[in-house]
Amino acid sequence: MVAFAQQDGAGAFVDWGVLHVSVTNIAIVGAMLLLFVLALVLPFPGHGHAAVTPLPVRVDPSPDSPDKDV
Numbered sequence: 001m002v003a004f005a006q007q008d009g010a011g012a013f014v015d016w017g018v019l020h021v022s023v024t025n026i027a028i029v030g031a032m033l034l035l036f037v038l039a040l041v042l043p044f045p046g047h048g049h050a051a052v053t054p055l056p057v058r059v060d061p062s063p064d065s066p067d068k069d070v
Contacts, residue, residue: 012023
């Protein structure tokens with residue numbers, strides 16, 4: 001089996017009272033939070049803030065309308 005890290009000792013841990021977390025897990029959670037914040041802040045590709053001009057709507061008066069020319 002291939003070992004990517006030194007396997008002869010325990011990993012580095014951070015203790016906050018009853019919380020005992022490895023440094024690797026803190027780095028992974030931090031990276032996930034960073035990606036989440038970036039996904040909220042950065043614009044979605046291809047959806048710029050281009051000005052959208054609405055199409056003109058032509059409304060024909062109904063046959064019973066008093067505004068209709070006779």
